[in-house]
Amino acid sequence: MKLEELSITQIEERQLQLEKQYAAYKSAGLSLDLTRGKPGAEQLDLSNSLDGILQGFYLLQDGTDVRNYGGLTGIPEARKLGGLFMDLPAEEVMVGGNSSLTLMYNYIHFMMESVWLAESQVSNATIKFLCPVPGYDRHFTICDAFNIEMIPVDMLDDGPDMDQIERLIAQDASIKGIWCVPKYSNPTGVTYTSQVVERFAKLPTNAGNHFKIMWDNAYAVHDLNDQPDQLANLMDAAREAETTESIVMFASTSKVTFAGSGISFIGLSQDNLKAFETFLSASAIGPDKVNQLRHVRFLVDAAGIQAHMRKHRDIIGPKFEMVDNVLSQHLGGKGIARWTKPMGGYFVSLDTLPGLASTIITMAGDVGVKLTPAGATFPNGDDPRNQNIRIAPTFPSTQALRQALEVFVVCLELASIKQLLER
């Protein structure tokens, strides 16, 4: 029953109940954390055999000794592996170090130095990026670092609001790109439909020069369901639309093997890849090829990746189930929260009543349950409706997760009641 349909007496009774519970949590001295979008120890254990997997064999088929210097584009075997993540031929894949974030930052730096800065000096216009919201805070941090102005656009159920996007870029040639997490989007879990992907491929034709679609496919293989979402191949659509120059894809093994010691991929047309390689050559002699070879030996092929990711699902699937169960049990039907039940990825995105996110996060923090800061999923930390909360269920133990969620729902309902009573 919706809270607003209760009588005042009923509501005040419920408030008293919740305040009691909240006070009990306060004295319990909890220390729980729902902020960290990182794998738990049990997941990391799945990849322990990475260390030692080479057994003294360091030579590639082409004779390259992976222990020595060189090879900025990555070893051929790993480029092929990256192609499986991004649905690209090996020639369009460069393999980097332990972080796709670094590849993203470097690519933006490359574009700034090679054309964007010069263009903006001529046009005297600030460089701008579109940011579907809620989104990934570290994308926004990169824009911040390069003084790129961010324009939020709404996420809908099938992807970002394409009407809005098309209108904006047609109006303003200083919009130089857009951030996307096209599959199991961070944090909403949305996978862009093939119609949306299609429209993305055509986007650059109406944009100003040197427009880049930053396609961060971080959760390419991170399914939680027997019928996983299918993401259409943007590069193929772009070949059709003759816009491949604008496509910049990313993926990594960070949430596949070791989060901090994986390998990262960038997908680019061959011309783009060559130009980016030249840019990188001032700052690097080559990536860690030994670790690339480890990953090739460990994951092997598409079937190997799939089998490995199934083990992750067996561990984290029940945690996502639990989030939905606890939220449904305590908040279902009350009209005070909506949340996602993602088919993959790492997050549950929850919307409170407008204006309550920061209050609820503070309340939970005060009794020892850490939540991602309000606004973190928005450019400049600014959630205009102050209602989005990102829940990361993978890292805590099942028990800690349940406990944290139970505290969270009390905070949420209590804050909602207070707001109702103050109306």
Place this chain on the structure above:
Amino acid sequence: MKLEELSITQIEERQLQLEKQYAAYKSAGLSLDLTRGKPGAEQLDLSNSLDGILQGFYLLQDGTDVRNYGGLTGIPEARKLGGLFMDLPAEEVMVGGNSSLTLMYNYIHFMMESVWLAESQVSNATIKFLCPVPGYDRHFTICDAFNIEMIPVDMLDDGPDMDQIERLIAQDASIKGIWCVPKYSNPTGVTYTSQVVERFAKLPTNAGNHFKIMWDNAYAVHDLNDQPDQLANLMDAAREAETTESIVMFASTSKVTFAGSGISFIGLSQDNLKAFETFLSASAIGPDKVNQLRHVRFLVDAAGIQAHMRKHRDIIGPKFEMVDNVLSQHLGGKGIARWTKPMGGYFVSLDTLPGLASTIITMAGDVGVKLTPAGATFPNGDDPRNQNIRIAPTFPSTQALRQALEVFVVCLELASIKQLLER
């Protein structure tokens, strides 16, 4: 006997002899390479146990799981290890990925964005760097990438020409830094004396604001002799002179373990380190901590490093001996070349008669012996005397090295004779 003291008949006879030899090399179809300052396979084999050394133990003393995200400054154990390379407390060391070159590039990028660019816009002066020559080409490439003007300064037997350096920076506040390889300098093999180090520590007091000494201690532990060169501790001297803010030290395990898969170190005052960490946080979540832990387990401590480097010396010491022997045997006393006999490091630096380096390199290339391009050790590839050639003896097999050197000395003497006869 000096060539110029020979009679014309004797010289012409010698020329004929050498031309015969050169023709024989030409028809031999050689393919040899003296350009690569990288370890040979036998050296790499010394570290093969790195892969598998963790045996499933991924936890640090402080409870950190090295497999997961985070920890931009590197793991405490690796910071301590880096301190051994750079003679610094762990608190002044940050541990990066597989390349100290990337740390150098990132540090220059950090300085550009945080102050240098803004300063140069105000003063309307180009940012400049001092570059002791001959030097390391990749330092120069970084300057190029950021449009930093390079001013060459001479290397002397005890380090760079400090009189020249002190004069230049007193005259020009837009000189923002200097590149140094202070121990077994690339390529001259010179180790800066403690007097020179002392003068370096005082340098910033007379320089403009935000002057940085880029102290690339790439060969910190790479001795080839029982009485290795001792490098004075610049940071200690800077503490005395109150100039620690200007000190930026680098080291790595690239020529200690695996060249392409080692770990890198940057040494900074604690304040500097904090500021640099903030800068890096936009582009990285943390370095590969698993590989850092591997290196800690493998090298262990100062004694471990020393014992390991002794094995390298046993492999490459004889190669350096051979270079000196072949050069002495064929060129000794002829007055047509001077070369270094370094106590450590990776290179032999040879000076021909003025104007001959590029000719000799082309001649050797024409018969299949690849030498580092003339001028590579100078900013903008410009050796004003066209006489420096860098020889890298570590990578080829002993046999290939001897053969390449024998070709090289023929080219060198032949070119010198032609020059003499044309006088």
